[in-house]
Amino acid sequence: MIKNRPQCPLCAGQMRRNGTTTKGTTRWRCKDPNCGVSTTRNRTDSTNAHYFQAFHS
Numbered sequence: 001m002i003k004n005r006p007q008c009p010l011c012a013g014q015m016r017r018n019g020t021t022t023k024g025t026t027r028w029r030c031k032d033p034n035c036g037v038s039t040t041r042n043r044t045d046s047t048n049a050h051y052f053q054a055f056h057s
């Protein structure tokens with residue numbers, strides 16, 4: 001099974017890397033031209049931000 005390659009949430013097809021966002025998160029795009037969904041994989045960034053907020057207070 002492919003671990004690093006997410007499936008399309010819409011058509012369950014293969015995704016391919018489509019660069020990164022300004023945050024450095026990898027952006028994925030569906031290979032199917034009729035679908036063309038682009039998505040990013042969630043990382044632990046939000047968890048870190050939450051942790052920082054708790055630390056700040």
Ligand SMILES: [Zn+2]
Nearest residue numbers: 008011030035
């Ligand atoms: Zn798709």
